[in-house]
Amino acid sequence: xxxxxxxxxxxxxxxxxxxxxxxxxxxxxxxxxxxxxxxxxxxxxxxxxxxxxxxxxxxxxxxxxxxxxxxxxxxxxxxxxxxxxxxxxxxxxxxxxxxxxxxxxxxxxxxxxxxxxxxxxxxxxxxxxxxxxxxxxxxxxxxxxxxxxxxxxxxxxxxxxxxxxxxxxxxxxxxxxxxxxxxxxxxxxxxxxxxxxxxxxxxxxxxxxxxxxxxxxxxxxxxxxxxxxxxxxxxxxxxxxxxxxxxxxxxxxxxxxxxxxxxxxxxxxxxxxxxxxxxxxxxxxxxxxxxxxxxxxxxxxxxxxxxxxxxxxxxxxxxxxxxxxxxxxxxxxxxxxxxxxxxxxxxxxxxxxxxxxxxxxxxxxxxxxxxxxxxxxxxxx
Amino acid sequence: xxxxxxxxxxxxxxxxxxxxxxxxxxxxxxxxxxxxxxxxxxxxxxxxxxxxxxxxxxxxxxxxxxxxxxxxxxxxxxxxxxxxxxxxxxxxxxxxxxxxxxxxxxxxxxxxxxxxxxxxxxxxxxxxxxxxxxxxxxxxxxxxxxxxxxxxxxxxxxxxxxxxxxxxxxxxxxxxxxxxxxxxxxxxxxxxxxxxxxxxxxxxxxxxxxxxxxxxxxxxxxxxxxxxxxxxxxxxxxxxxxxxxxxxxxxxxxxxxxxxxxxxxxxxxxxxxxxxxxxxxxxxxxxxxxxxxxxxxxxxxxxxxxxxxxxxxxxxxxxxxxxxxxxxxxxxxxxxxxxxxxxxxxxxxxxxxxxxxxxxxxxxxxxxxxxxxxxxxxxxx
Numbered sequence: 201x202x203x204x205x206x207x208x209x210x211x212x213x214x215x216x217x218x219x220x221x222x223x224x225x226x227x228x229x230x231x232x233x234x235x236x237x238x239x240x241x242x243x244x245x246x247x248x249x250x251x252x253x254x255x256x257x258x259x260x261x262x263x264x265x266x267x268x269x270x271x272x273x274x275x276x277x278x279x280x281x282x283x284x285x286x287x288x289x290x291x292x293x294x295x296x297x298x299x300x301x302x303x304x305x306x307x308x309x310x311x312x313x314x315x316x317x318x319x320x321x322x323x324x325x326x327x328x329x330x331x332x333x334x335x336x337x338x339x340x341x342x343x344x345x346x347x348x349x350x351x352x353x354x355x356x357x358x359x360x361x362x363x364x365x366x367x368x369x370x371x372x373x374x375x376x377x378x379x380x381x382x383x384x385x386x387x388x389x390x391x392x393x394x395x396x397x398x399x400x401x402x403x404x405x406x407x408x409x410x411x412x413x414x415x416x417x418x419x420x421x422x423x424x425x426x427x428x429x430x431x432x433x434x435x436x437x438x439x440x441x442x443x444x445x446x447x448x449x450x451x452x453x454x455x456x457x458x459x460x461x462x463x464x465x466x467x468x469x470x471x472x473x474x475x476x477x478x479x480x481x482x483x484x485x486x487x488x489x490x491x492x493x494x495x496x497x498x499x500x501x502x503x504x505x506x507x508x509x510x511x512x513x514x515x516x517x518x519x520x521x522x523x524x525x526x527x528x529x530x531x532x533x534x535x536x537x538x539x540x541x542x543x544x545x546x547x548x549x550x551x552x553x554x555x556x557x558x559x560x561x562x563x564x565x566x567x568x569x570x571x572x573x574x575x576x577x578x579x580x581x
Numbered sequence: 582x583x584x585x586x587x588x589x590x591x592x593x594x595x596x597x598x599x600x601x602x603x604x605x606x607x608x609x610x611x612x613x614x615x616x617x618x619x620x621x622x623x624x625x626x627x628x629x630x631x632x633x634x635x636x637x638x639x640x641x642x643x644x645x646x647x648x649x650x651x652x653x654x655x656x657x658x659x660x661x662x663x664x665x666x667x668x669x670x671x672x673x674x675x676x677x678x679x680x681x682x683x684x685x686x687x688x689x690x691x692x693x694x695x696x697x698x699x700x701x702x703x704x705x706x707x708x709x710x711x712x713x714x715x716x717x718x719x720x721x722x723x724x725x726x727x728x729x730x731x732x733x734x735x736x737x738x739x740x741x742x743x744x745x746x747x748x749x750x751x752x753x754x755x756x757x758x759x760x761x762x763x764x765x766x767x768x769x770x771x772x773x774x775x776x777x778x779x780x781x782x783x784x785x786x787x788x789x790x791x792x793x794x795x796x797x798x799x800x801x802x803x804x805x806x807x808x809x810x811x812x813x814x815x816x817x818x819x820x821x822x823x824x825x826x827x828x829x830x831x832x833x834x835x836x837x838x839x840x841x842x843x844x845x846x847x848x849x850x851x852x853x854x855x856x857x858x859x860x861x862x863x864x865x866x867x868x869x870x871x872x873x874x875x876x877x878x879x880x881x882x883x884x885x886x887x888x889x890x891x892x893x894x895x896x897x898x899x900x901x902x903x904x905x906x907x908x909x910x911x912x913x914x915x916x917x918x919x920x921x922x923x924x925x926x927x928x929x930x931x932x933x934x935x936x937x938x939x940x941x942x943x944x945x946x947x948x949x950x951x952x953x954x955x956x957x958x959x960x961x962x
Contacts, residue, residue, distance in 0.1 A: 281865060281893055288861050303894075310901075311861055315894035480669050480692055484662055512662055513684075513696035520691075 201273025201298040203237045205257065206266050207289055207308065210242075213255040214283045216441060217246030219413045220253040221279040227324070232276035233283070234323045235296075237269045245326065246279060251410050252326050253417070254442040274320040275302050285313050327433045327444055333402075334394045335369065335427040339438065341389055342425050343418040345376050346411045348387045348544040348571055353408035354380035364405035366452040369429070372396075377455055378408070383537045384455060384560075384574040385544060391427075402429045405452050410445035417441055458560060459574060463553035465529045467503065468522035471550050475542045477505050477517035482535030484509045492578050493538075496530040507535075522549065531557045532580040538563075541573035582654025582679040584618045586638065587647050588670055588689065591623075594636040595664045597822060598627030600794045601634040602660040608705070613657035614664070615704045616677075618650045626707065627660060632791050633707050634798070635823040655701040656683050666694050708814045708825055714781060716750065716772045716808040720819060723806050724799040726757050727792045729768045729925040729952055734789035735761035745786035747833040750810070753777075758836055759789070764918045765836060765941075765955040766925060772808075783810045786833050791826035798822060839941060840955060844934035846910045848884065849903035852931050856923045858886050858898035863916030865890045873959050874919075877911040888916075903930065912938045913961040919944075922954035 217233055225231060225248055234245040241258040259267045275298045286294070289308035297305045302317030346365075354362035359381075366377040374391045377384065393400075414436055418425070426437040436443040481493045485507040493507045501521050508514040531554060542550065547565035554561040563573040598614055606612060606629055615626040622639040640648045656679045667675070670689035678686045683698030727746075735743035740762075747758040755772045758765065774781075795817055799806070807818040817824040862874045866888040874888045882902050889895040912935065923931065928946035935942040944954040 278893065284864050285861065285896075288857070288864065290857060290861075310899040311858070312897045313861070313865075313894065314896075315865075316892065476669070476671060477692070480666065480671075480694070483665050483669065484694075484696075511697065512659065513694065515666075515695075516693045518691040 201235070201237050201275055202271040202296070203242060203267055203269045204293060204295045205242060205268075207286070207292050207294050209257045209266050210294055211286050213242075213244045213257050213440075214286050216255040216417055217244045217253045218279060218283050219416060220246040220248055220251040222248040223280065225249070229276060229318055229322045230324075231279055232318055232323070233279045234274065234276045234320055236274040236320070237267075238272045239269060242267055242269070245323070247324065247326070249324070250407065250446050251413055252442075252444040253413075254326060254444075256440045256442075258440075273298055275304055276318040276320050276323050277304060277315050278318075281315060285315075326442070327435075329428050329430050329433055329435050329444075331428050333396055333400060333429070335374070335391045335396070335429075336393070336424045337374070337389065337391050337427065338422040339418045339425050340420045340422055342436075343415050343420065344546070345374075345387045345389060346415040346418075348546075349376045349378040349385040350408050350411045350415070351540050351544065352378040352380060352383055352385035352573075356380075361405055361448055361450040361452055363409075364407050364448040364452075365411055366455075367402070367404050367406055367429075367434075369400070369402040377452075379453075379455060379458075379574075382534070382576050383541070384458060384572075385541070386455075386459075386572045386574070388570045403452070404429055404434065405448040405450070406434055406445055407448055414443050414445070417443060459572065460553070460555045460559065460562065463526065463555050463562070465497065465524070465526040465554040467497070467524050467552045467554075468549060469503070469519060469552070470522070471542055471545065471548055473519050474505075474550070475539060477519045478535050478538055478542075481505045481507045481515045481517050482539075484512045484515055485535060491535045492532050492580060493535045494530070494532050494580065497524055497528050500524060529554055529557065531561070532578045533561075533575055534578060537575045541575060544573060545571060582616070582618050582656055583652040583677070584623060584648055584650045585674060585676045586623060586649075588667065588673050588675050590638045590647050591675055592667050594623075594625045594638050594821075595667050597636040597798055598625045598634045599660060599664050600797060601627040601629055601632040603629040604661065606630070610657060610699055610703045611705075612660055613699055613704070614660045615655065615657045615701055617655040617701070618648075619653045620650060623648055623650070626704070628705065628707070630705070631788065631827050632794055633823075633825040634794075635707060635825075637821045637823075639821075654679055656685055657699040657701050657704050658685060658696050659699075662696060666696075707823070708816075710809050710811050710814055710816050710825075712809050714777055714783075714810070715775045716755070716777070716810075717774070717805040718755070718770065718772050718808065719803040720799045720806050721801045721803055722770055723817075724796050724801065725927070726755075726768045726770060727796040727799075729927075730757045730759040730766040731789050731792045731796070732921050732925065733759040733761060733764055733766035733954075737761075742786055742829055742831040742833055744790075745788050745829040745833075746792055747836075748783070748785050748787055748810075748815075750781070750783040758833075760834075760836060760839075760955075763915070763957050764922065765839060765953075766922070767836075767840075767953045767955075769951045784833070785810055785815065786829040786831070787815055787826055788829055795824050795826070798824060840953065841934070841936045841940065841943065844907065844936050844943070846878065846905070846907040846935040848878070848905050848933045848935075849930060850884070850900060850933070851903070852923055852926065852929055854900050855886075855931070856920060858900045859916050859919055859923075862886045862888045862896045862898050863920075865893045865896055866916060872916045873913050873961060874916045875911070875913050875961065878905055878909050881905060910935055910938065912942070913959045914942075914956050915959060918956045922956060925954060926952060 291309035295307040304317040306313040428435040505517040672690035676688040685698040687694040809816040886898040
């Protein structure tokens with residue numbers, strides 16, 4: 201293998217595939233990045249066997265030459281060293297050549313690095329997915345949907361299925377649901393498809409970690425991302441990147457009954473003011489008792505948020521609301537869950553719907569039903 | 582105690598004194614910040630008993646009202662909670678009032694926080710220094726002098742005296758020296774004084790940690806900092822801050838004989854090019870053998886920097902020099918020490934003077950003798 205390449209593109213490609221490389225893998229070759237050069241360009245691959253990322257650098261893009269492949273071939277290079285070196289090379293042009301025993305020479309200006317390479321034949325093959333059904337979704341929307349749900353997955357391995365986000369496709373609609381059994385985040389969107397039968401259904405659970413890494417690779421652009429779902433793998437494909445993730449096995453709990461249809465108290469309030477008041481109220485509560493704050497309606501348009509940590513002190517916050525409809529209310533909940541939910545809702549005003557102090561409550565944005573955040577209260581009153 | 586104050590000033594003052602507060606102190610009251618209000622303003626104090634910082638907020642500055650003291654008094658508040666709360670208060674105006682049992686109410690807008698305070702009488706008194714001799718030095722110069730020396734102190738407690746920086750004053754000159762016995766940094770500057778006798782000498786050792794914290798408090802401004810040195814304390818005074826540090830006990834080694842007066846090889850080279858070449862050469866060497874790189878003259882104006890880690894690979898870097906004078910040379914040294922030294926020298930071009938492969942070498946900037954960096958080589962050739 202022998203090629204010349206623009207450093208910027210190589211750096212970007214290496215950074216992308218590095219997101220899948222773990223230094224704590226039990227399979228030694230997976231600490232490396234696989235490079236393959238052929239007449240069309242250079243392909244980089246990184247994998248921790250749960251997530252695999254392939255980044256393709258074409259020989260030219262929009263008429264601009266990016267790479268020149270002098271000899272096709274492949275090699276695996278230690279990701280840790282290779283990624284550091286590429287970033288620090290002195291010139292815009294990089295030359296990479298594999299010699300005997302996979303010894304790889306990387307040249308740029310007056311800098312010459314020789315890295316011991318590994319046999320690319322040892323590197324595991326990426327999953328080959330049958331592309332019967334392909335969905336499309338704009339990259340920026342996908343990125344938002346991930347951000348608005350993935351924070352609510354469980355971090356505990358007691359119920360492994362809850363460490364993933366449940367993705368359901370039916371009737372051209374994608375529904376993403378995450379819950380750690382104390383709170384739930386739900387986000388819906390329309391998806392387009394290719395060759396999708398009328399009655400097509402998909403119901404899979406994608407590891408939260410995979411979605412978090414995928415989200416880092418996505419730009420805030422409307423460019424379409426292709427999604428291929430199979431029984432045990434999901435593939436996301438952008439212009440130059442293939443992102444594979446294994447799926448979690450098992451049945452995701454039915455969450456539909458959790459979401460109340462009616463409410464007894466509805467509060468309309470400015471998101472930022474509520475968020476900041478809860479943030480302050482929780483300052484003294486963070487070390488003790490699970491970071492719980494008390495929330496109560498004061499009169500027609502005022503709420504009080506408070507916390508009390510006898511050893512440290514107490515905080516009382518009043519927040520003016522747009523409107524309070526329905527019954528008076530006193531309730532307690534995790535300040536962290538509430539702040540997570542408020543940050544996920546991209547809206548200046550939000551609506552909180554309570555059905556009593558012991559029942560889960562909903563946080564939504566005005567009349568938009570594509571996003572719902574649900575939190576279970578804590579018994580303190 | 583009861584006062585109103587502009588939040589910005591309170592936040593800044595708290596941030597300043599927080600640099601002295603440690604959560605790992607054995608004296609519980611030192612986890613707090615002491616507040617004292619009187620007719621002139623509000624004074625904040627933080628201390629870990631090695632470093633003490635006092636920040637003064639006047640009731641007015643340049644005709645602008647900053648604070649209004651309604652009742653003089655004092656209290657000690659938990660630094661961790663107080664500092665977080667002040668930062669997050671909603672309005673520009675903050676009101677603070679101490680009630681019975683030092684319970685302290687902090688109000689801002691519709692936010693009210695009550696913190697359990699501690700008895701200020703329990704708080705240790707700051708050292709009272711006799712100001713016989715006071716030196717002055719511009720704040721920005723002091724900040725630079727610290728940055729250019731403190732990195733070279735020892736991090737090991739085997740010889741505690743080397744964890745400090747040796748400050749010597751004689752003949753209106755301040756000399757700062759730091760060494761961990763493998764390298765040495767020296768920086769000199771003129772200082773002005775008040776009531777300084779002709780034959781005045783000072784020779785103290787200031788803990789590196791104290792200087793690092795002091796440096797964070799100093800602005801890049803020419804405003805003068807007063808320095809008072811006593812037998813076991815040093816005080817730095819800026820417009821609104823008093824910074825006390827204890828001194829290290831013991832005799833600092835005489836380093837003057839370490840610095841060679843002659844040289845056999847002098848190399849003039851661009852700082853950034855050398856720094857980047859060494860950075861790359863050291864990439865593969867970091868995990869093994871103390872991060873050592875080899876350095877050799879190639880011909881009249883070229884040097885080669887290389888490293889070899891048999892398991893990973895090797896790097897060879899060539900750097901074009903301005904000039905090489907004297908004998909040919911092959912030497913090995915710690916890449917980290919060299920990079921630290923080069924970063925400390927604020928100069929685009931530097932001169933390295935060697936007196937053989939086994940002797941310490943000097944790195945300087947042109948003909949400026951106020952700063953010297955010295956490194957001991959490592960035997961590998």
